Amino acid sequence: xxxxxRKLGTTDITVSIICxxxxxxxxxxxEKEAHEQLDYAFSQDVNFIDTAEMYPIPPHEGSxxxxxxxxxxxxxxxxxxxxxxxxxxxxxxxxxTYIRNGKIxxxxxxxxxxxxxxxxxxxxxxxxxxxQLHWPDRNTNYFGKRGYVHxxxxxxxxxxxxxxxxxxxxxxxxxxxxxxxxxxxxxxMQYFRLHKEKKLPRIQSIQNPYSLIMREYETALAEISxxxxxxxxxxxxxxxxxxxxxxxxxxxxxxxxxxxxxIRNVSRYNPAHIQKTIKLxxxxxxxxxxxxxxxxxxxxxxxxxVTSTIIGATKIEQLxxxxxxxxxxxxxxxxxxxxxxxxxxxxxxx
Numbered sequence: 311x312x313x314x315x316r317k318l319g320t321t322d323i324t325v326s327i328i329c330x331x332x333x334x335x336x337x338x339x340x341e342k343e344a345h346e347q348l349d350y351a352f353s354q355d356v357n358f359i360d361t362a363e364m365y366p367i368p369p370h371e372g373s374x375x376x377x378x379x380x381x382x383x384x385x386x387x388x389x390x391x392x393x394x395x396x397x398x399x400x401x402x403x404x405x406x407t408y409i410r411n412g413k414i415x416x417x418x419x420x421x422x423x424x425x426x427x428x429x430x431x432x433x434x435x436x437x438x439x440x441x442q443l444h445w446p447d448r449n450t451n452y453f454g455k456r457g458y459v460h461x462x463x464x465x466x467x468x469x470x471x472x473x474x475x476x477x478x479x480x481x482x483x484x485x486x487x488x489x490x491x492x493x494x495x496x497x498x499m500q501y502f503r504l505h506k507e508k509k510l511p512r513i514q515s516i517q518n519p520y521s522l523i524m525r526e527y528e529t530a531l532a533e534i535s536x537x538x539x540x541x542x543x544x545x546x547x548x549x550x551x552x553x554x555x556x557x558x559x560x561x562x563x564x565x566x567x568x569x570x571x572x573i574r575n576v577s578r579y580n581p582a583h584i585q586k587t588i589k590l591x592x593x594x595x596x597x598x599x600x601x602x603x604x605x606x607x608x609x610x611x612x613x614x615x616v617t618s619t620i621i622g623a624t625k626i627e628q629l630x631x632x633x634x635x636x637x638x639x640x641x642x643x644x645x646x647x648x649x650x651x652x653x654x655x656x657x658x659x660x
Contacts, residue, residue, distance in 0.1 A: 311637055313355035316617045318395075319514025319541045321487050323439065325395050327611055328633050329358040329543060331622035336366035336376030338567070338624050344380040345387075347629050352390065354633050360517070360543070360620050362399035362444055363429050364409060371408035375432050382434035396433065397440035397543075399491060399517075400425040402447050403466065417447040417467045419475040426484055441485040442517055443472065445492040452492035454578040456660050469500050473510040480511055489515030489543070495530040502538065515541040515617070521549045522591050522606050522648065523584060526657050532615040541617035544610050548621075548632075549659065550579040553606040555592035558585060567624065584658040590651050598644050603628075607635035609648060 315324040330351040335344035348359070365377035378398065385391045400422055401415045409415050410424060429438065448466035451458050479485040488511050490501065498516065505512045516535070520527045520542065527542065535542045548554060550567055557566075557580050580588075595605040610619050623629040640648075 311354055311634065313636060315357075316541075318440070318617060319487070319489075320512065320539050321514055323395055323487070325358040325618050326356045327618055328354075328356050328636055329360050329397075329618040329620040330356050331545065331620040332359065332361045332377050332381060333365045333367040334567075334622055334624055335380050336373050337368065338366075341380045341383065343626075344377075345384050346626055347623065348381070348384050349388075350626060350629060351633065352388075352393075356633065357393065358395045358397070358618055360397045361433075362401070362442075363425055363432075364399075364401045364406060364444070369406055374406075374409060375428065378429055378432035382432050386434050391435055395439045396435065397442060397489075398429050398433070398438050399442040399444040400429075402443060402445045404445075417443060417472040417475070419471065419478075422472070422475040422479070426479055430484065437484055437486060439486045440489050440515060441476070441479065441487075442489040442491050442515070443493075446490075446494070446497055447472070448497075450494055450497070452494075454660050469497075470504055470508065470510070473501070473504055473508070476511050487511075487514045489513055489517065489541075491517035491545075493518065495534065498531070498534055498538075498540065513540065515543050517543040517545055517620070519546040519549075520544045520610060520613075520616070521547050522553055522609055522652070523549055523587055523655075524657060524659050525652065526660055527615075532613075535615040542613075542615055544616055544619045546579070547610040547619050548603055548606055552580045552584075552588055553591060554603045555588065558589060558592070579659060581659070584655075587651070587655040587658050590655070591648075594644070594647055594651065598641070600638065601631060603631055604635040604638050605640065605644075607632060608638035608640050609645075611635060612640060 314327045318325050361377050361381055366373050401409050403416045415421055445452050449461045449464040476488045490513050493516055501513045504510050518527055534540055592602045595602040621632040
Protein backbone atom coordinates (compact mmCIF):
# COMPACT_ATOMS: atom_id res chain seq x y z
CA UNK A 311 0.00 0.00 0.00
CA UNK A 312 1.37 3.38 -1.01
CA UNK A 313 -0.41 6.40 0.43
CA UNK A 314 -0.80 9.44 -1.80
CA UNK A 315 -0.97 13.09 -0.77
CA ARG A 316 -2.60 16.27 -2.02
CA LYS A 317 -2.14 19.94 -1.21
CA LEU A 318 -4.58 21.55 1.20
CA GLY A 319 -6.06 24.62 -0.49
CA THR A 320 -3.40 27.25 -1.14
CA THR A 321 -1.36 26.26 1.94
CA ASP A 322 2.04 24.59 2.16
CA ILE A 323 0.40 21.55 3.80
CA THR A 324 0.02 18.19 2.08
CA VAL A 325 -2.50 15.74 3.49
CA SER A 326 -3.06 12.06 2.85
CA ILE A 327 -5.90 11.25 0.46
CA ILE A 328 -7.30 9.14 3.28
CA CYS A 329 -8.22 11.11 6.41
CA UNK A 330 -9.02 9.30 9.65
CA UNK A 331 -12.40 10.33 11.02
CA UNK A 332 -13.16 9.95 14.71
CA UNK A 333 -16.79 10.64 15.51
CA UNK A 334 -17.47 7.13 16.90
CA UNK A 335 -14.73 7.30 19.51
CA UNK A 336 -16.25 7.67 22.94
CA UNK A 337 -19.62 6.12 22.07
CA UNK A 338 -19.28 3.05 19.87
CA UNK A 339 -15.53 2.81 20.35
CA UNK A 340 -13.45 2.73 23.52
CA GLU A 341 -10.25 4.73 23.95
CA LYS A 342 -8.23 1.55 23.46
CA GLU A 343 -9.98 0.92 20.15
CA ALA A 344 -9.50 4.55 19.11
CA HIS A 345 -5.76 4.30 19.77
CA GLU A 346 -5.60 1.03 17.84
CA GLN A 347 -7.16 2.78 14.84
CA LEU A 348 -4.81 5.72 15.18
CA ASP A 349 -1.78 3.41 15.40
CA TYR A 350 -2.83 1.47 12.29
CA ALA A 351 -3.68 4.54 10.22
CA PHE A 352 -0.39 6.18 11.16
CA SER A 353 1.48 3.00 10.17
CA GLN A 354 -0.14 3.30 6.72
CA ASP A 355 1.11 6.89 6.32
CA VAL A 356 -2.23 8.53 7.03
CA ASN A 357 -1.15 11.93 8.34
CA PHE A 358 -4.57 13.61 8.57
CA ILE A 359 -6.99 13.29 11.54
CA ASP A 360 -10.40 14.96 11.71
CA THR A 361 -12.42 15.52 14.87
CA ALA A 362 -14.79 18.07 16.45
CA GLU A 363 -15.55 19.58 19.84
CA MET A 364 -19.06 18.06 19.88
CA TYR A 365 -17.92 14.48 19.12
CA PRO A 366 -18.71 11.66 19.68
CA ILE A 367 -21.90 11.09 17.71
CA PRO A 368 -24.74 10.79 18.65
CA PRO A 369 -24.08 13.96 20.67
CA HIS A 370 -25.08 14.34 24.27
CA GLU A 371 -23.87 16.15 27.36
CA GLY A 372 -22.30 13.12 29.01
CA SER A 373 -19.84 12.40 26.19
CA UNK A 374 -19.17 15.78 24.54
CA UNK A 375 -15.45 16.34 24.03
CA UNK A 376 -14.51 12.73 24.76
CA UNK A 377 -13.25 12.14 21.22
CA UNK A 378 -10.78 15.00 21.34
CA UNK A 379 -9.61 13.74 24.73
CA UNK A 380 -8.86 10.29 23.27
CA UNK A 381 -6.87 11.87 20.44
CA UNK A 382 -5.00 14.15 22.85
CA UNK A 383 -4.00 11.19 24.99
CA UNK A 384 -2.71 9.36 21.91
CA UNK A 385 -0.72 12.37 20.75
CA UNK A 386 0.87 12.69 24.17
CA UNK A 387 1.60 8.96 24.44
CA UNK A 388 3.17 8.66 20.99
CA UNK A 389 4.76 12.08 20.57
CA UNK A 390 3.36 12.22 17.03
CA UNK A 391 1.88 15.73 17.15
CA UNK A 392 4.31 17.28 14.66
CA UNK A 393 3.84 14.39 12.26
CA UNK A 394 0.05 14.83 12.13
CA UNK A 395 -2.18 17.37 10.39
CA UNK A 396 -4.87 17.84 13.02
CA UNK A 397 -8.31 19.17 12.10
CA UNK A 398 -11.13 19.99 14.48
CA UNK A 399 -14.42 21.87 14.31
CA UNK A 400 -16.32 24.45 16.35
CA UNK A 401 -20.06 23.80 16.76
CA UNK A 402 -22.48 26.27 15.20
CA UNK A 403 -25.94 27.43 16.23
CA UNK A 404 -27.94 24.57 17.71
CA UNK A 405 -29.91 23.41 20.75
CA UNK A 406 -26.81 21.67 22.14
CA THR A 407 -26.52 24.26 24.88
CA TYR A 408 -24.40 22.02 27.10
CA ILE A 409 -21.46 22.76 24.78
CA ARG A 410 -21.47 26.38 25.98
CA ASN A 411 -22.54 25.91 29.59
CA GLY A 412 -26.23 26.53 28.97
CA LYS A 413 -25.92 29.18 26.27
CA ILE A 414 -26.79 28.69 22.60
CA UNK A 415 -23.63 27.95 20.59
CA UNK A 416 -22.88 30.24 17.65
CA UNK A 417 -19.97 31.70 15.71
CA UNK A 418 -19.45 34.96 17.55
CA UNK A 419 -16.06 35.88 19.00
CA UNK A 420 -16.90 34.77 22.54
CA UNK A 421 -18.14 31.33 21.49
CA UNK A 422 -15.21 30.66 19.19
CA UNK A 423 -12.78 31.65 21.93
CA UNK A 424 -14.41 29.25 24.42
CA UNK A 425 -14.44 26.49 21.81
CA UNK A 426 -10.80 26.73 20.79
CA UNK A 427 -9.54 26.83 24.37
CA UNK A 428 -11.55 23.71 25.20
CA UNK A 429 -10.35 21.82 22.12
CA UNK A 430 -6.70 22.71 22.68
CA UNK A 431 -6.91 21.51 26.27
CA UNK A 432 -8.53 18.21 25.36
CA UNK A 433 -6.19 17.63 22.41
CA UNK A 434 -3.17 18.50 24.58
CA UNK A 435 -1.67 20.73 21.91
CA UNK A 436 -0.84 24.40 21.42
CA UNK A 437 -2.36 24.66 17.95
CA UNK A 438 -4.81 23.12 15.49
CA UNK A 439 -3.70 22.87 11.88
CA UNK A 440 -7.17 23.21 10.35
CA UNK A 441 -10.00 24.75 12.39
CA GLN A 442 -13.40 24.34 10.76
CA LEU A 443 -16.86 25.84 11.25
CA HIS A 444 -18.96 22.72 11.72
CA TRP A 445 -22.11 24.02 10.02
CA PRO A 446 -23.43 27.45 8.99
CA ASP A 447 -24.60 29.77 11.73
CA ARG A 448 -27.39 31.00 9.48
CA ASN A 449 -30.61 29.21 8.54
CA THR A 450 -29.82 27.34 5.32
CA ASN A 451 -29.65 23.85 3.83
CA TYR A 452 -27.39 21.24 5.42
CA PHE A 453 -27.58 17.81 7.07
CA GLY A 454 -29.87 16.50 4.32
CA LYS A 455 -32.32 19.39 4.18
CA ARG A 456 -33.81 20.03 0.75
CA GLY A 457 -36.02 22.81 -0.54
CA TYR A 458 -34.46 26.08 0.61
CA VAL A 459 -36.90 28.43 2.37
CA HIS A 460 -35.63 31.91 3.09
CA UNK A 461 -36.06 33.20 6.64
CA UNK A 462 -36.04 37.03 6.63
CA UNK A 463 -36.01 37.02 10.45
CA UNK A 464 -32.85 34.93 10.71
CA UNK A 465 -30.38 36.71 13.01
CA UNK A 466 -27.16 34.84 12.45
CA UNK A 467 -23.70 36.02 13.41
CA UNK A 468 -22.22 37.95 10.46
CA UNK A 469 -19.57 35.98 8.61
CA UNK A 470 -17.25 38.97 8.90
CA UNK A 471 -17.34 38.76 12.71
CA UNK A 472 -16.61 35.04 12.54
CA UNK A 473 -13.62 35.60 10.30
CA UNK A 474 -12.35 38.35 12.58
CA UNK A 475 -12.43 35.87 15.46
CA UNK A 476 -10.52 33.34 13.37
CA UNK A 477 -7.98 35.98 12.37
CA UNK A 478 -7.20 36.59 16.03
CA UNK A 479 -6.67 32.87 16.67
CA UNK A 480 -4.29 32.68 13.71
CA UNK A 481 -2.41 35.72 14.98
CA UNK A 482 -2.02 34.05 18.39
CA UNK A 483 -0.71 30.84 16.80
CA UNK A 484 -3.61 28.72 18.06
CA UNK A 485 -4.82 27.98 14.52
CA UNK A 486 -2.83 27.63 11.30
CA UNK A 487 -5.60 27.55 8.69
CA UNK A 488 -9.39 27.61 8.63
CA UNK A 489 -12.15 25.81 6.78
CA UNK A 490 -15.91 25.37 6.67
CA UNK A 491 -18.24 22.39 6.74
CA UNK A 492 -21.75 21.68 5.45
CA UNK A 493 -21.55 24.96 3.56
CA UNK A 494 -23.37 26.20 0.45
CA UNK A 495 -22.16 27.94 -2.70
CA UNK A 496 -23.54 31.28 -1.47
CA UNK A 497 -21.71 30.90 1.82
CA UNK A 498 -18.42 30.14 0.08
CA MET A 499 -18.82 33.26 -2.07
CA GLN A 500 -19.18 35.38 1.05
CA TYR A 501 -16.09 33.92 2.70
CA PHE A 502 -13.99 34.54 -0.40
CA ARG A 503 -15.39 38.04 -0.85
CA LEU A 504 -14.53 39.01 2.73
CA HIS A 505 -11.07 37.52 2.35
CA LYS A 506 -10.41 39.71 -0.68
CA GLU A 507 -12.16 42.90 0.46
CA LYS A 508 -11.31 42.90 4.18
CA LYS A 509 -8.02 40.97 4.10
CA LEU A 510 -9.51 38.41 6.47
CA PRO A 511 -8.30 34.77 6.59
CA ARG A 512 -8.94 32.64 3.53
CA ILE A 513 -10.90 29.45 3.97
CA GLN A 514 -8.80 26.57 2.66
CA SER A 515 -11.25 23.69 2.82
CA ILE A 516 -14.86 22.63 2.86
CA GLN A 517 -16.04 19.44 4.54
CA ASN A 518 -19.26 18.29 2.86
CA PRO A 519 -20.89 14.92 2.12
CA TYR A 520 -20.18 13.20 -1.19
CA SER A 521 -20.68 9.62 -2.33
CA LEU A 522 -22.01 7.48 -5.16
CA ILE A 523 -25.55 8.23 -3.98
CA MET A 524 -24.96 11.83 -2.85
CA ARG A 525 -23.29 13.73 -5.69
CA GLU A 526 -24.96 17.13 -5.31
CA TYR A 527 -21.54 18.69 -4.65
CA GLU A 528 -20.86 18.39 -8.38
CA THR A 529 -23.65 20.83 -9.27
CA ALA A 530 -21.99 24.07 -8.16
CA LEU A 531 -19.36 23.51 -5.53
CA ALA A 532 -17.05 21.21 -7.51
CA GLU A 533 -16.25 24.02 -9.94
CA ILE A 534 -15.44 26.33 -7.02
CA SER A 535 -13.17 23.70 -5.47
CA UNK A 536 -11.14 23.33 -8.64
CA UNK A 537 -10.97 26.94 -9.82
CA UNK A 538 -10.55 28.54 -6.39
CA UNK A 539 -8.32 25.81 -4.88
CA UNK A 540 -10.82 25.05 -2.12
CA UNK A 541 -10.09 21.57 -0.83
CA UNK A 542 -13.07 19.27 -0.48
CA UNK A 543 -12.72 16.99 2.53
CA UNK A 544 -15.41 14.39 1.94
CA UNK A 545 -17.46 13.04 4.81
CA UNK A 546 -19.89 10.11 4.56
CA UNK A 547 -18.18 8.68 1.43
CA UNK A 548 -19.96 5.39 2.19
CA UNK A 549 -23.16 7.19 3.26
CA UNK A 550 -22.79 5.87 6.81
CA UNK A 551 -21.91 2.42 5.52
CA UNK A 552 -24.95 1.80 3.33
CA UNK A 553 -22.75 1.45 0.24
CA UNK A 554 -21.16 -1.64 1.76
CA UNK A 555 -24.53 -3.35 1.28
CA UNK A 556 -24.80 -4.48 4.89
CA UNK A 557 -27.95 -2.45 5.52
CA UNK A 558 -29.91 -3.64 2.49
CA UNK A 559 -33.58 -4.50 3.12
CA UNK A 560 -33.54 -2.71 6.45
CA UNK A 561 -31.05 -5.04 8.11
CA UNK A 562 -29.02 -3.43 10.93
CA UNK A 563 -26.24 -5.78 12.10
CA UNK A 564 -25.62 -5.83 15.84
CA UNK A 565 -22.96 -3.30 16.77
CA UNK A 566 -23.29 -1.31 13.54
CA UNK A 567 -23.96 2.42 13.41
CA UNK A 568 -27.58 1.91 12.44
CA UNK A 569 -28.07 -0.55 15.26
CA UNK A 570 -26.61 2.02 17.65
CA UNK A 571 -28.41 5.10 16.34
CA UNK A 572 -31.06 3.69 14.01
CA ILE A 573 -33.76 6.34 13.87
CA ARG A 574 -31.51 9.28 13.03
CA ASN A 575 -29.32 7.48 10.50
CA VAL A 576 -31.95 5.47 8.60
CA SER A 577 -34.13 8.49 7.93
CA ARG A 578 -31.33 10.30 6.10
CA TYR A 579 -28.95 7.66 4.77
CA ASN A 580 -30.94 4.47 4.25
CA PRO A 581 -34.60 5.20 3.48
CA ALA A 582 -36.64 2.53 1.72
CA HIS A 583 -36.68 4.29 -1.64
CA ILE A 584 -32.90 4.00 -2.18
CA GLN A 585 -32.54 0.25 -1.61
CA LYS A 586 -32.68 -0.52 -5.32
CA THR A 587 -29.94 2.01 -6.10
CA ILE A 588 -27.67 0.71 -3.35
CA LYS A 589 -28.07 -2.84 -4.62
CA LEU A 590 -27.13 -1.75 -8.14
CA UNK A 591 -23.83 -0.35 -6.87
CA UNK A 592 -23.13 -3.34 -4.64
CA UNK A 593 -23.83 -5.74 -7.50
CA UNK A 594 -21.62 -3.67 -9.81
CA UNK A 595 -18.70 -3.96 -7.41
CA UNK A 596 -19.15 -7.72 -7.20
CA UNK A 597 -19.32 -7.95 -11.00
CA UNK A 598 -15.80 -6.50 -11.19
CA UNK A 599 -14.51 -8.55 -8.26
CA UNK A 600 -14.27 -5.58 -5.91
CA UNK A 601 -15.27 -4.99 -2.32
CA UNK A 602 -18.30 -2.62 -2.46
CA UNK A 603 -16.78 -0.30 0.15
CA UNK A 604 -13.47 -0.08 -1.69
CA UNK A 605 -15.20 0.62 -5.00
CA UNK A 606 -17.26 3.41 -3.45
CA UNK A 607 -14.22 4.95 -1.75
CA UNK A 608 -12.02 4.61 -4.82
CA UNK A 609 -14.65 6.50 -6.81
CA UNK A 610 -14.54 9.38 -4.33
CA UNK A 611 -10.72 9.31 -4.14
CA UNK A 612 -10.53 9.66 -7.93
CA UNK A 613 -12.49 12.92 -8.20
CA UNK A 614 -10.32 15.86 -9.23
CA UNK A 615 -12.16 18.20 -6.84
CA VAL A 616 -11.54 15.96 -3.81
CA THR A 617 -8.49 16.52 -1.62
CA SER A 618 -9.11 13.95 1.10
CA THR A 619 -11.71 11.30 1.93
CA ILE A 620 -12.66 11.01 5.59
CA ILE A 621 -13.23 7.43 6.67
CA GLY A 622 -14.64 6.22 9.96
CA ALA A 623 -14.87 2.68 11.25
CA THR A 624 -16.12 0.88 14.32
CA LYS A 625 -13.90 -2.17 13.73
CA ILE A 626 -10.24 -2.34 12.82
CA GLU A 627 -11.03 -4.75 9.96
CA GLN A 628 -13.29 -2.11 8.41
CA LEU A 629 -10.56 0.48 8.77
CA UNK A 630 -8.05 -1.74 6.98
CA UNK A 631 -10.50 -2.28 4.11
CA UNK A 632 -11.24 1.42 3.82
CA UNK A 633 -7.59 2.51 3.83
CA UNK A 634 -6.90 -0.25 1.29
CA UNK A 635 -9.08 1.64 -1.20
CA UNK A 636 -6.02 3.75 -1.95
CA UNK A 637 -4.69 0.82 -4.01
CA UNK A 638 -7.84 0.48 -6.14
CA UNK A 639 -8.12 2.10 -9.58
CA UNK A 640 -11.47 1.87 -11.30
CA UNK A 641 -11.39 0.94 -14.99
CA UNK A 642 -13.01 3.12 -17.68
CA UNK A 643 -15.67 0.44 -18.24
CA UNK A 644 -16.56 0.37 -14.56
CA UNK A 645 -16.68 4.17 -14.41
CA UNK A 646 -19.04 4.16 -17.39
CA UNK A 647 -21.37 1.76 -15.61
CA UNK A 648 -21.30 3.94 -12.51
CA UNK A 649 -22.38 6.91 -14.63
CA UNK A 650 -25.18 4.85 -16.16
CA UNK A 651 -26.57 4.05 -12.72
CA UNK A 652 -26.17 7.68 -11.65
CA UNK A 653 -28.08 8.88 -14.72
CA UNK A 654 -31.00 6.60 -13.92
CA UNK A 655 -30.89 7.20 -10.14
CA UNK A 656 -29.32 10.63 -9.50
CA UNK A 657 -28.72 11.72 -5.89
CA UNK A 658 -31.40 9.65 -4.13
CA UNK A 659 -30.26 11.17 -0.81
CA UNK A 660 -28.86 14.60 0.04
